[in-house]
Amino acid sequence: xxxxxxxxxxxxxxxxxxKGDDIYKALLKEAEAHGVAxxxxxxxxxxxxxxxxxxxxxxxxxxxxxxEVVPEDAKEIIAETIVKGRIVERLQYQPEKGAxxxxxxxxxxxxxxxxxxxVLRNCGLINPESIDEYVARDGYAALEKCLFEMTxxxxxxxxxxxxxxxxxxxxxxxxxxxxxxxxxxxxxxxVVCNADEGDPGAYMDRSTLEGDPxxxxxxxxxxxxxxxxxxxAIYIRAEYxxxxxxxxxxxxxxxxxxxxxxxxxxxxxxxxxxxRLGAGAFVCGEETALLASIEGKRGMPIPKPPFPAVKGLxxxxxxxxxxxxxxxxxxxxxxxxxxxxxxxxxxxxGTKVFALTGKIKNxxxxxxxxxxxxxxxxxxxxxxxxxxxKFKAVQTGGPSGGVITEEFLDTPIDFDNLISIGSMMGxxxxxxxxxxxxxxxxxxxxxxxxxxxxxxxxxxCRIGTKKLYEYLDRFTKGQGKMEDLKKMRDIGNAMKKxxxxxxxxxxxxxxxxxxxxxxxxxxQHIEDGKCIAKKCxxxxxxxxxxxxxxxxxxxxxxxxxxxxxxxxxxxHIIDQDRCIKCGACYDGCKFDAITVS
Amino acid sequence: MAKMTLEELRKLRSSQKSEMERRDVEGKEIHxxxxxxxxGIAAGAKMALDSFLDTIKSNNLTDVVxxxxxxxxxxxxxPTVEVKVPGMPDIIYGNVDAAVAKEIVEKHIMHxxxxxxxxxxxxxxxxxx
Numbered sequence: 001x002x003x004x005x006x007x008x009x010x011x012x013x014x015x016x017x018x019k020g021d022d023i024y025k026a027l028l029k030e031a032e033a034h035g036v037a038x039x040x041x042x043x044x045x046x047x048x049x050x051x052x053x054x055x056x057x058x059x060x061x062x063x064x065x066x067x068e069v070v071p072e073d074a075k076e077i078i079a080e081t082i083v084k085g086r087i088v089e090r091l092q093y094q095p096e097k098g099a100x101x102x103x104x105x106x107x108x109x110x111x112x113x114x115x116x117x118x119v120l121r122n123c124g125l126i127n128p129e130s131i132d133e134y135v136a137r138d139g140y141a142a143l144e145k146c147l148f149e150m151t152x153x154x155x156x157x158x159x160x161x162x163x164x165x166x167x168x169x170x171x172x173x174x175x176x177x178x179x180x181x182x183x184x185x186x187x188x189x190x191v192v193c194n195a196d197e198g199d200p201g202a203y204m205d206r207s208t209l210e211g212d213p214x215x216x217x218x219x220x221x222x223x224x225x226x227x228x229x230x231x232x233a234i235y236i237r238a239e240y241x242x243x244x245x246x247x248x249x250x251x252x253x254x255x256x257x258x259x260x261x262x263x264x265x266x267x268x269x270x271x272x273x274x275x276r277l278g279a280g281a282f283v284c285g286e287e288t289a290l291l292a293s294i295e296g297k298r299g300m301p302i303p304k305p306p307f308p309a310v311k312g313l314x315x316x317x318x319x320x321x322x323x324x325x326x327x328x329x330x331x332x333x334x335x336x337x338x339x340x341x342x343x344x345x346x347x348x349x350g351t352k353v354f355a356l357t358g359k360i361k362n363x364x365x366x367x368x369x370x371x372x373x374x375x376x377x378x379x380x381x382x383x384x385x386x387x388x389x390k391f392k393a394v395q396t397g398g399p400s401g402g403v404i405t406e407e408f409l410d411t412p413i414d415f416d417n418l419i420s421i422g423s424m425m426g427x428x429x430x431x432x433x434x435x436x437x438x439x440x441x442x443x444x445x446x447x448x449x450x451x452x453x454x455x456x457x458x459x460x461c462r463i464g465t466k467k468l469y470e471y472l473d474r475f476t477k478g479q480g481k482m483e484d485l486k487k488m489r490d491i492g493n494a495m496k497k498x499x500x501x502x503x504x505x506x507x508x509x510x511x512x513x514x515x516x517x518x519x520x521x522x523x524q525h526i527e528d529g530k531c532i533a534k535k536c537x538x539x540x541x542x543x544x545x546x547x548x549x550x551x552x553x554x555x556x557x558x559x560x561x562x563x564x565x566x567x568x569x570x571x572h573i574i575d576q577d578r579c580i581k582c583g584a585c586y587d588g589c590k591f592d593a594i595t596v597s
Numbered sequence: 598m599a600k601m602t603l604e605e606l607r608k609l610r611s612s613q614k615s616e617m618e619r620r621d622v623e624g625k626e627i628h629x630x631x632x633x634x635x636x637g638i639a640a641g642a643k644m645a646l647d648s649f650l651d652t653i654k655s656n657n658l659t660d661v662v663x664x665x666x667x668x669x670x671x672x673x674x675x676p677t678v679e680v681k682v683p684g685m686p687d688i689i690y691g692n693v694d695a696a697v698a699k700e701i702v703e704k705h706i707m708h709x710x711x712x713x714x715x716x717x718x719x720x721x722x723x724x725x726x
Contacts, residue, residue: 004650004663061662085633085665126617135606136613144603258600265603 005040005082008058010124012047012207013242015055019071020044023055026074034078043133046211048124049365050111053093058124066091111383114376116343117367118351119204119327123211128246131253134214140259142333146222147267150333152182155226159329161337163349168194168285168322169400169426170502171348171415174329177319180309181227184317189229191220192294192313192320195236195243196278196285199398200449202429204353205323207365209236209243212327213250217260217273219326222333223319224271232273233313235290237280247275282399282453286501287312287320289455300455301501322427324353344370348414352425358395358432359386368413375409378432389434393517397426399446399453400506402513403439422513424506438535439518440525443510444472450507461504464495468511476536480526485515534596537581541597546571548593555585555594615659627661627706630679631693634668640675641694648695649678652702661706674717680705691717 009015009024024044031037048056053067059081066077066088073091080086117123126133134140146155159175166172181189193216197205209216220232236244251273254260262270276294283289284299291313293299312318328350332340341349348370354377357363361383368377374394378384385391393403402423404411411417418424433442447469456462471488474480492508499505515522524530531539544555544564549571556564556572563579566572574585586594601609631637631646646663653661671677674691680701681687688711690701697715704710 004646004665061664083633084667085631086667132609132613133617135610136617138610140606141610144606148603256600257606258602259606263600265601265606267603 005062006060007040007042007077007082008045008060008124009042010046010048010054010056011044011128011242012051012054012123012210013203014047014051016242018055020055022071023057023069023074026071027057027078030074030078031082034083036078036082040078040082043127044129045126046123046128047120047207047365049115049120049207049367050362051364052111052362057091062087064088064091065093067093111362111364111381114372114380115367116351116369118331118340118343119208119324119353120211120365120367121331122215123207123365126212128211128213129249131214131250131257134212138334139214139330140218142330143218143221143259144265145333146225147265147269152226152228155222155333156182158333158337162332162340163337163344163347164325164328164332164340165348165415166322167324167328167352167428169397169424171425174321174325177309177321178223178226180307181229181317181319184310186317188231188314188316189227190313190316190318191223191227191229191232192291192308192318193220193232193234193326194285194287194290194320194322195234195240196290197237197240197323197427198280198282198285198453199400199427199429200446201357201431202355202398202427204355204365204428206240206243208323208327208353209240210246213243213247214254215327215330216323217247217250217254219321219329220273221260221264221271222329223321223326225269227317227319229317229319230270230272232271233276233294234273235276235278235284235294238277239280244275244277251275281455282449283455283501283503286503289501290320291318298455300457301503303500324428345412345414345417347416352413352428354428354430356382356430356432358430359389359434359437360384360432361386370414371412373410373412374404377413377430378409382432385432385434387434389436392433392435392437393439395423395431395433395442395446395510396429397424397506397509398429399450400424400502400509401426401429402509403433403442403517405517422509422516424509436533436535438476438531438533439514439521440472440475440531441533441535443514444469444476446510447472447507450503454503454507458498458500458504460495460498461500461507464491464499464504465507467491468508472511475522475525476531477538478525478529478536480522482523482526484526485519485522489515530597540581541576542574542579542581542583542586543595543597544572544574545593545595548591550591550593552591554588554590558584558588560584615654615657625660625662626683627658628679628681629661629663629701629706630666630681631663632667632669632671632675632677632679633665634672634675636668636672637675637677642676644695645676645678645693645698648698649702652699656702656707658702658706661702671717677717682706682709685709685711689717690715 027042055069057066057069064087080088164174278284284293286301289299289301308318344350351367353367356366393405408421450465454461471484492512495508551569563575633642669677676693678690678693
């Protein structure tokens with residue numbers, strides 16, 4: 001009996017944590033109960049990217065796109081959509097503007113327009129735990145080509161034509177890295193996948209591994225063929241259990257099919273992969289520290305050169321690439337480097353996946369061609385700022401990046417442009433801020449992260465991050481001085497020049513870029529003792545306007561420290577010495593009688 | 598499954614591909630829409646639907662979408678099925694049992710010839726050239 005419907009349930013971490021698995025099980029149960037279990041295939045896929053509205057359930061070929069589904073909805077989905085072929089309007093995604101007419105089409109969802117999915121080509125489409133579905137989507141076709149039709153030189157050439165640059169953040173040309181390793185004479189070579197994603201707000205590597213693990217495996221085998229390695233390792237954080245599980249499943253299937261292991265497809269080529277778990281230290285995302293960690297040593301960086309491509313894991317030539325870089329490789333081989341090079345900007349080819357989070361309406365995973373402007377990402381795909389607030393800035397590149405202000409919103413995003421405006425691509429975290437965010441508070445958050453994550457090996461990073469943090473902390477308490485700003489710039493610039501690895505060299509970026517673009521906000525904190533976003537507790541003052549206060553006593557009852565006094569029906573007063581600035585009175589007052597300044 | 602050779606991998610890919618393609622609606626031009634209202638189901642629309650799917654599969658047709666809809670209002674001739682093929686008028690067939698469904702796929706879709714005795718509704722003669 002042939003299957004007539006497909007139900008795709010999002011199995012990404014975000015949806016999974018919102019009971020995705022229960023929805024999946026409930027659908028199976030209901031399909032059984034309605035006697036349609038044989039007619040419908042229910043598949044758990046990787047992330048659809050539209051995490052804001054998750055959990056998402058798609059029904060094909062009806063093109064139903066159900067959002068914010070709960071397990072209790074399973075009954076209705078089966079009874080209506082599968083048995084009767086009717087769309088459950090209640091669950092169907094409603095386009096915000098509603099101007100698209102009545103013909104609903106998934107392609108018309110604003111979130112997906114302007115996106116171009118290469119890395120995420122299979123995410124949300126295939127069952128990540130089925131190698132057959134990956135094969136059906138041209139999976140392992142690139143491997144075939146590399147084993148039987150192409151020489152290692154051809155592979156390098158194809159990558160060179162494609163213009164692919166490393167997606168870990170620095171943007172080093174991938175072909176060049178592979179070529180370095182290929183040219184070194186050595187008995188033993190390695191291929192390593194860097195899946196140690198630690199930037200605050202970034203989760204594209206995890207989603208790629210969860211949604212399409214085989215694409216990374218395939219690319220690693222190809223790298224092995226190209227440089228002459230027979231062993232690969234995937235370094236991934238232990239805190240990504242779902243990605244690890246799916247990788248293990250994928251590796252097992254690939255071994256059973258003879259796509260991994262000895263004598264791959266009868267070609268005589270051997271290659272195997274192992275998963276190595278990291279403990280979640282940010283510095284271990286730096287390649288030399290990562291390799292040290294795999295070797296069983298403490299994860300600390302070592303000076304380069306020699307680069308890992310020449311002398312890496314256990315002193316042997318090692319190709320080390322980020323998850324997203326690898327995921328691009330099979331497509332480049334099957335569709336050709338020329339095809340890939342037509343996407344993107346002159347010096348940055350292809351697409352980039354961003355994890356769009358913060359004060360944005362549609363947060364989620366977004367893959368756009370290089371050269372898309374920030375305005376398109378934030379306002380067209382992301383739907384703009386939540387709650388009608390005003391846009392303030394976007395933080396890109398995590399602790400290694402900087403903020404981008406309104407004036408740069410129309411800059412086409414690529415590796416070089418971002419650096420020229422004082423930020424960087426980084427791994428692709430993108431945190432949107434609105435007027436309620438205090439720029440100093442945000443910067444302090446990043447520095448606090450870097451203080452914790454610095455490995456401490458070199459002084460500029462160890463002492464520099466701590467010092468910068470202390471200055472920022474003083475500003476938030478109203479104890480800063482204007483001359484501190486110059487000192488911070490000096491420290492930041494020294495860190496840039498003198499730190500051992502990328503972490504220290506970029507840790508000051510949030511400080512340097514906010515100093516540059518928000519000098520007025522720093523000045524207000526220091527000279528006026530004011531935080532316009534009202535985030536810095538010590539600079540905020542809650543007061544009751546006597547004329548507006550009717551003495552309803554709500555504020556006094558809400559106050560957790562009982563610092564509001566006054567008689568019923570008469571104006572109340574806040575005791576400023578005892579006030580802890582929690583804002584409970586402000587939120588509770590129905591008469592706008594409390595001011596914040 | 599045991600280790601594969603290149604040939605086996607290619608075979609697996611082509612067989613799996615047609616399976617995946619059936620999920621994909623985009624770019625598919627031919628639509629078969631089966632009325633699955635209560636009346637349709639009672640009259641055996643499910644059997645017709647299964648027959649459509651089986652026939653499409655056995656003939657390796659990849660550009661056909663089979664959809665369901667509610668009652669089309671022609672309850673007297675259930676199961677009713679609407680067939681849309683580019684370059685041909687949209688036809689509604691009535692009294693479609695499993696055998697007729699097979700015929701519709703083989704004649705109407707594969708050979709662009711309408712299945713005469715089951716047409717319930719079609720555009721006026723002057724529209725069909």
